[in-house]
């Protein structure tokens with residue numbers, strides 16, 4: 001075979017992928033490499049996807065490695081296309097994307113860049129002065145400075161999320177941010193845009 005003669009072909013790639021995404025012990029790999037091209041490709045693809053999902057979930061759950069993703073991991077437990085990306089309104093779509101990825105100006109994020117450095121437990125909200133950390137959950141669910149802007153969002157959430165009124169604030173936050181309902185996502189984006197103007 002060309003691969004055995006030192007030439008690079010699809011078998012070389014398969015060997016490389018087998019090393020990166022172990023599918024079993026040595027003899028299992030050998031019998032696997034003897035499969036026809038198509039079944040092998042299908043198996044490798046499936047295995048690569050599974051390994052990627054596992055690594056991805058481990059990575060986003062590691063707060064020390066990824067401090068910026070501390071909120072993201074609360075609502076992102078599945079690797080899938082996010083329905084909010086289907087929203088037609090670009091401003092709303094962008095506002096939600098930035099909020100989900102912590103690309104915003106809340107103190108939990110800006111505090112990382114202050115000199116001297118502000119520890120996470122000292123990044124208090126300067127909008128309400130209630131001595132509470134200004135993170136995404138505080139901003140969306142609690143901050144007293146945005147009670148009026150929050151009203152339509154909560155009304156919409158109560159309409160589309162089962163048992164919303166009985167949920168904890170954290171669960172309300174997770175349900176809203178991970179919603180697949182277009183009207184609720186639009187209300188979320190509108191809240192984020194309105195409150196950003198007050199920053």
Ligand SMILES: [Zn+2]
Pocket residue numbers: 125126127128129130132134138142143144145
């Ligand atoms: Zn506040």
